[in-house]
């Protein structure tokens with residue numbers, strides 16, 4: 001190992017509000033989706049260079065940056081993207097909020113597959129549009145959870161939607177949807193004239209031998225109906241720099257989308273633009289390869305730990321992301337495992353309820369940390385569980 005994923009710098013600065021300072025100091029934070037490791041050196045060196053030069057003036061997304069994003073799509077997926085199809089946005093939440101404002105109406109809302117990333121649930125109020133849920137169906141095998149699409153519900157809800165906000169890989173479930181499922185979702189959306197917005201922010205955090213295919217890569221027809229959202233923020237752990245990209249091959253959609261970006265004056269910070277260019281250039285890919293093996297071994301450790309030491313608790317085996325999903329619905333703490341672990345274990349997890357009603361009795365755990373911290377968190381949870389058994 002060339003890189004050290006045991007090193008987790010201290011982020012407990014009382015003047016800063018982050019996941020390490022949000023709760024009292026005795027609480028171990030395993031919630032917000034950022035990792036505890038420093039970003040890769042080429043990014044940090046690049047940012048140091050800009051800061052050392054001293055002028056932090058206005059900057060716009062350059063052609064060189066758009067070409068870098070396009071080239072990365074080609075290199076990773078053999079997906080040919082024209083640089084002009086790339087628009088820089090102030091993060092992926094802004095990116096899909098813009099799409100909802102541009103393409104949904106009070107009559108045609110946003111279709112989502114619950115339980116799903118909490119920010120997806122904010123669109124209905126923020127944009128004033130209906131939210132159409134197509135809940136994923138939970139299957140249990142021993143203590144392992146998997147989820148499937150209910151196609152009847154998906155199709156029924158698609159008929160009322162203006163846009164389908166796909167989360168692939170899926171947060172919090174860690175699913176990478178198969179080519180077959182993606183194709184069927186796309187067919188239903190195209191038949192019903194529903195725009196596909198594919199949030200692929202976690203697409204490079206692949207675990208084990210998982211493979212990822214972008215929705216828009218499936219066919220030119222699908223690409224023509226799809227806005228793809230990508231970003232270096234999760235992969236290279238620079239989410240605080242708020243820089244992401246919308247890839248929109250269809251010129252008409254792109255013009256509508258870009259108009260909304262301009263109306264909202266969504267301008268990305270210069271440091272975010274610099275970091276993104278370095279992150280997507282390939283200079284950090286050996287770091288990423290090692291990160292993936294570290295995260296894969298953390299995932300395996302988590303699943304084995306839960307299986308061995310937490311009877312009645314169920315877990316997913318995520319294909320991607322650094323997010324685990326634990327099901328306590330068969331235990332005495334089914335009402336609120338989040339509250340129980342915060343109070344009794346001093347571990348802050350993400351409450352399953354924020355991902356939708358189906359998340360009640362579940363929590364999301366962030367394993368994007370050192371093995372030591374992951375084990376410490378699990379040990380605390382295990383001890384707390386013992387007190388109620």
Ligand SMILES: Cc1ncc(COP(=O)(O)O)c(C=O)c1O
Pocket residue numbers: 033090091092093094117167171199201202231233239242243244
């Ligand atoms: C699926 C998904 N989309 C978007 C985001 C956040 O994106 P950003 O910080 O770029 O707005 C997250 C963060 O957890 C996420 O999981």
